[in-house]
Amino acid sequence: MNNSLLSQVYSRSVKGILLFTLILMLVPAFVSSSYFISVLILVGLYTLISTGMNMLMGFAGQISLGHAAFYGVGAYSSAYVTVKLGMPSIVGILVGVLLTAIIAFIVGIPTLKLTGHYLALATLGIGMIAFTFFKQWKDITGGLNGFFGIPALNLFGIEFDSEVKFYYLVWLIALLGILLTRNVVQSRVGRAFRAIHSSEIAANSIGVNIQKYKLQVFILSAVYASIAGSIYAHYVSFINPMLFESKMSIDFLIMSVIGGSGSIWGGLIGSAVFIILGEVLKDVIPMVMHTQSSDEFQIVFFGVMLVVLLIYMPEGLAPAFVKLRNKAFNWLKLSRRRSRGAADSMENP
């Protein structure tokens, strides 16, 4: 019984993931606009980060306002290792991952003892300090002038020199991230996260090592951000500190909250809505408002949307998507039954 229930859960999400992957694979075959592909690449990168944020926030209940720091560490590691040291890009990514894990470990031990507001503040502080270092450490980061000429990504002999190749790579990694997250949150560890989320004291009293789990999920989510940062650096070939400001951390937060931070697909939904809505607003606002200031209006829009969403849909958009999907499935089943019923009545008049 228990086993069949589990297989039900698994088969269902596996089906979803397979279907989604298929759709994703086919997109470049039908869409040739490189603008559209580049938007989707960005969605994929942010999906990876906000999926990590979801694991941290939605499942383990720990807020972070400093993930842009880890995103930046990944990006600068890749840039430095490939440009200054002339090593292959895989080394850059691995150095970024290692460095991020070490930083997240050191920073996480004291920070994660804090809860609620204090944790938010401390992580924000970490982001601000990292941003200062990105700006000031000119020998390594190039300071405000930024880092130029980061080569195209080269993994296992494949040169990712075209948008479409990049698209497949980014989404492959994003889907791997989602799969890993799904396996983590559905495992014993995930149950520990949820226990910590509902009550740290209760979790502690039933023998959950809350410090260990909080640290683990913090490091894992930081590594997600770091990998996304490395890939981003190779994709755009030029980075500067402004990309890793605290605003970026807040954007990551917005994405995972919009999508629904307690859901495995929340990161993807949130990133897609955030990026695509942003692009749409950029085009639509000048038509409606007759102003040049589309960026400004976009900011207002996202701020207000977030407030409304949090008040009326604190779970984010993911539950709405699930409802929609269930409705669609029910409708399919119903129509199938109806047509079968019609066929039955035809046979036996």
Added chain:
Amino acid sequence: MSEFLSQIVQLIFSGLTIGSIYALIAIGFVITYNITGILNFAQGEFAMLGALITISLVSAGLPKILAIVLAIGIVFLVGSMFERFAIYPARNSTVVTLIIITIAVSIALRGIALLIWGTEPKSLAPFTSGDPLSILGAVIQPQSLWAISVTIVSLILMYVFFEKSYMGKAVTACVVNRQAARLMGIRPERMSLIAISISAALGAVGGIIIAPISGATYSMGLMLGMKAFIAAVIGGISNAPAAIAGAMIIGLLESFTEGLWTSGYKDAVSFGVLILVLFVMPNGILSKVSGKRV
């Protein structure tokens, strides 16, 4: 040696000036936090609004005093709208949700300011024209004295309001014990509205006095808010006098970092101190000295 002394005096003065502005915003944090349990990330935005509205009203031809009073009034109203439309409907949400709501409001306010005032920094003439004072060889701008004295007066007014007036006592009662206050016929929801509106007005005062010193832009709120935050947390978030002391410490720390080392690491130093304090003494460095237990 005397040159060094005058430099130190100079740095102390600029530290106290910026510290007193942080203090005004930090008190807003403390009031809001104690009544509603929310650290309001939009607090710095009220300072920005106060400064920019004053500048607009002055350039529209209003007398300076009237413009300042009007601007404070407008920000007070913005604060009450913020409480009614964003905080009140979500009052039963989790801490994380409330944090994100205040962040979202700050993003929206910044965007609105950007739409109205653009990215160009605006400046406001000093409150009084006059030659800089010379104290021990240091040059002190009159506006610095204004900033410090306005802060002191505002804080005294706050003290009188909370300790002497009926409504202030009602608000304080909610801070001390929400349930007991409710039993005495005080409505905590109403007190939350009053508290957040007053915090907004205080923030506006801070913004207005800093406008002649460092100018005003749509984005000034973020850093001001963050620094005031640090000040409040360092002092101890539940204690107003300690928050003021925290604000002065941060102000001095920044001015000394900038004057004796480099301005590049100024923000990192403040945040580093914040993190250090959070780790070592999460209740604030002054909590033991002046902690009030009721």
